[in-house]
Amino acid sequence: MSLPTLLRQPPTLRPALARTLASHAYNPPRPAFTPGPPGPPPAAKAGPSTPRAPPNPATTTSPTLPPDHRRLLEEIVRVDHAGELGANWIYRGQKWGSQMRGDKRTAEQVEDMWENERHHLNVLTRMAHQHRVRPTALYPVWQVLAWGMGATTALMGKEAAMACTEAVETVIGEHYDDQLRALKPVLADNAASETPHPSLPLMAEVLEEFRDDELGHLDIAVEEGALKAPGHSLLSAAIGAACRIGIMVGSKV
Ligand SMILES: [Fe+2]
Numbered sequence: 603m604s605l606p607t608l609l610r611q612p613p614t615l616r617p618a619l620a621r622t623l624a625s626h627a628y629n630p631p632r633p634a635f636t637p638g639p640p641g642p643p644p645a646a647k648a649g650p651s652t653p654r655a656p657p658n659p660a661t662t663t664s665p666t667l668p669p670d671h672r673r674l675l676e677e678i679v680r681v682d683h684a685g686e687l688g689a690n691w692i693y694r695g696q697k698w699g700s701q702m703r704g705d706k707r708t709a710e711q712v713e714d715m716w717e718n719e720r721h722h723l724n725v726l727t728r729m730a731h732q733h734r735v736r737p738t739a740l741y742p743v744w745q746v747l748a749w750g751m752g753a754t755t756a757l758m759g760k761e762a763a764m765a766c767t768e769a770v771e772t773v774i775g776e777h778y779d780d781q782l783r784a785l786k787p788v789l790a791d792n793a794a795s796e797t798p799h800p801s802l803p804l805m806a807e808v809l810e811e812f813r814d815d816e817l818g819h820l821d822i823a824v825e826e827g828a829l830k831a832p833g834h835s836l837l838s839a840a841i842g843a844a845c846r847i848g849i850m851v852g853s854k855v
């Protein structure tokens with residue numbers, strides 16, 4: 603089966619990871635998202651008042667969100683935006699490294715996965731604008747580290763490049779799943795609000811879709827020989843640890 607065809611298939615998770623995610627997965631009920639006016643405005647209070655415009659789902663975050671939920675949203679968007687920036691630079695480095703080795707096939711496989719990451723970054727960039735979230739201040743740092751990680755592993759060989767993808771996507775798949783669980787109370791608050799904000803269930807749907815994409819990349823990496831990389835365990839542990847540190851820092855800075 604060709605790689606583009608594989609990418610269109612529903613991801614078949616590695617058994618161990620699939621079991622872990624299935625036992626912890628948060629699969630929110632999906633309210634239908636219908637673009638348009640977000641329902642009736644709140645009941646008018648007694649006395650003179652200026653009519654309040656309903657929130658515009660295309661440009662704002664719900665003003666009724668408690669501060670801790672607002673902070674959570676900001677962290678999610680900031681760290682995911684930073685993560686997708688990093689992913690784009692990892693794949694860019696991997697493509698360059700594969701081309702340097704004259705490995706056209708791996709370069710094409712990397713390009714196919716990179717295409718997905720461009721889409722993720724595009725969506726996250728729009729979400730950052732929509733929710734007015736400041737992007738990571740560490741962009742130049744992520745850029746250099748991510749490109750270096752991708753390029754170095756690709757220069758080591760195809761299996762090492764795939765081991766890098768496997769390690770990164772394992773951490774990122776779990777990270778998206780953690781975020782979906784953390785969003786659960788925010789979604790419940792939003793649903794109970796007088797002016798439920800459609801961008802929040804939409805955010806959960808986006809995270810779920812991205813999680814599945816990342817796990818699809820993980821499957822491809824394993825099928826393409828990630829586990830045969832020299833020093834696989836060490837490489838995988840080091841890259842996984844770097845990603846976890848990146849996530850920790852990226853949600854705050
Ligand atoms: Fe991604």
Ligand SMILES: [Fe+2]
Nearest residue numbers: 771815816819
């Ligand atoms: Fe990915």
